[in-house]
Amino acid sequence: MKLSKTRRALFAGLVLLFALPLFVAAQSGEIVLKWPCIWVGKDSKAPAIAEIVAAFNAANAGKIRVEIEPQPDYNAYEQKVRTAIMAGMAPGDIFTVKLNASTKEFYTSKLLLDFNEDLTGDWRKSFDAGAVTQSTIRGKLKTLPFETAILPIWYNGDMMKKAGVAKIPATMDELWSAMDKMKAAGMYPTSQMSGDTNAWTSMIWFSWFAVSNGGPDVWEKPFTDKAFVDAAKTIKRMFESYTTPDAIGAGAGVSGGHFLAGRTVIFSNGPWYAGRADLKATTFFPSITIAPVPPTGSYKNIIISRLQANIAAGATADKARHDAIIKFLKFLTNKPNMAKLAEVSGGMYAVNAGFVPKDNDLQKQFYDMADKGYETATDLEAALGAEATLEFTQQLSALALGKITPEQFCSLVEKKIDR
């Protein structure tokens, strides 16, 4: 088959047209860093992250460009990270990991960059030392601590007033009594749930009970320990008498939805929830007070906290790419950017940005609580990993329905703990 001269010229032109961008990119020497990012769309951190990335790209035009790959679904994002690592590929040049007993396994992968040699001097000093220690496993620092959280309980002050509860309960007896008053006023006292893969809001309550009963190192004890059995009895009582009828099997959306709709008085979650536009739009938003769960045991001044999101990077033999990654991460975690992120999102971070909340009273409550000098302990999911947390979640329904005893519940969870 012979092509005419015109057709040949047209064909060559088309080939050139499509090949040109590749040629230009190859010649320009620009390093493109891919960041599959969860902080996009409606996420409270999205505007600040977009601004920071745009500023970095502008300052490094023609040399380094960070490209955000939007991943708005949290579960799908975690799945993507797991699957990519399992398949022998880094999920991106930069990505985030929820560090817990299961995901610590990622530290055995050669795909992740070890930050030990890079996190030095002032950059290291800018991070919370405890968070860096928590993120160091067997001497390796394959994720940088980024977002942290304390997980208190939240009280709807307007509803408390209507129920005749004058002050935040300081003891469990006061809490039971307050919740009885709320019930008498036709309210559901707490948002509980036993759905999703971690029974999030109820897992927070349980963690408080367990730590108060057994101390900050309670997670190292067998789950059949009295501290856990007693915690199971307390959470069972919550489900039986002080929550909504749909709590068994409910997910985080339902649990949070009840609080947002003013159907439940007490809720549990991290500081990022304070940045939600739909929460800020409620009439009761100014009345929200956060507090520790009253102690159920002998340990009294401990609060539940966790590393909510750590930043990881793909390991590379290309020094220029490695340096570009570090340059971006240093920019991302510098004081002004972290302060901006904290202000916009309502979140808390492992980088000391010197940020002090002003206008948002709820955010200030979180910072004040974190500064009160409480001892901290982690939650069940962070301490025991995905499989034990899933068993906790599934058997929590059976416990709440009275199908198993607290002792049986604890025994079942113990079987799934990988020690």
Added chain:
Amino acid sequence: MTKKKGANLPWIIVYMLPLALFFFAFFIFPLAFNVYTSMMKWKGGGEMTWNNFANYGKLLHDDTFLLSMKNNVIWALSQGFIQIPLATIVALILARNPRGWKLMRTIYFLPNVISTVAIAKVWTALYNPQFGVINGILNALGIDAGRNWLGDMSTALPAIILMTVIYIGYFMIIILASIMNIPKELYEAAEIDGATKIQQEFRITIPMIRGTLATAITLAMAYGMRHFETTYLMTGGGPAYSTSTMGIALYLKMDALRYGEASAAGIILILLGTLVIVAIRRALGKSDPMTEAAQ
């Protein structure tokens, strides 16, 4: 001129090769890799270590996985022996061309073009103990209905199966098409012989669509065996694993970075599925009288 035997072989290979390569890359290789990893201890990040059949042993001694296997069989049976009979009854009625049958056919088929996620979300709302329509109707009828349908271990699985088996549109269309192909003369002859409509259905229609029914039951059971999304969306396999299926168990093992066990769960699912399908084909696998008639 006769062609030499095997002269077409190179062309056969050329035409088959692209699809064969795809089939190897996206089915044979993953399956073989799955078999391999099912015998490994592998948490995704680090090295795999040989684990013999320990993953299989662990799963087969795990009460929750055994419950998932049982639920899979329940799903397969309910799809094959509740959904298909329902689809057959509706197809038999519509095949008699009652008034508005085309509209009804469209209505029955409509859920098949709606996203599974949307349907699952709608039914989750319908089953809600506080605000759901189902409890609302029961309340209006004076029946005390505070039941948390999806949060009760005794009702969660039947509730999800019920919402799935009533979506009969896909199989109804297949069966209806098969009924439409039955020669009208058979019914005319039967009428002359004095057969009632019911007798005609049992003596002519059902025997004539036996092959289609066997295929429909096989397909429905295969869908049942691999059931995942609706349950995962509505209950996540809970409460207390009461609605878990092997697909969900597999997914949750991956979620917990237990890739070796997840692979073993996948292999068990394939074996159990094959076993059930072969058994049902054996039980129903008589030749199709329509095909015989055509020959």
